[in-house]
Amino acid sequence: MRIKLSEEIWQEGNMFVAYCPELDIPACGKSIEQAKENLTKVIGIQFKEMKKLGTFEENLINAGFDLSGNDEILSLDKNLIEFKNIEITA
Numbered sequence: 001m002r003i004k005l006s007e008e009i010w011q012e013g014n015m016f017v018a019y020c021p022e023l024d025i026p027a028c029g030k031s032i033e034q035a036k037e038n039l040t041k042v043i044g045i046q047f048k049e050m051k052k053l054g055t056f057e058e059n060l061i062n063a064g065f066d067l068s069g070n071d072e073i074l075s076l077d078k079n080l081i082e083f084k085n086i087e088i089t090a
Contacts, residue, residue: 015030
């Protein structure tokens, strides 16, 4: 099964954070590439553990994925339209 996920990259101080919002999974690294690699590894570990526990499909459904189709690539019906920093006076 192939799953299409989003990846957000943030810089926090001297570290980079890669985040998958669909699964609420973060990973970090000293470079963007390292953060991305670590995110892929963490998601793989998470999937392996969910399969071992028998909760893989349940967790995907809870994340909003529709498992009833025969799609080759599983994805959510969403696309990032805009992402920017804003400032608001409180």
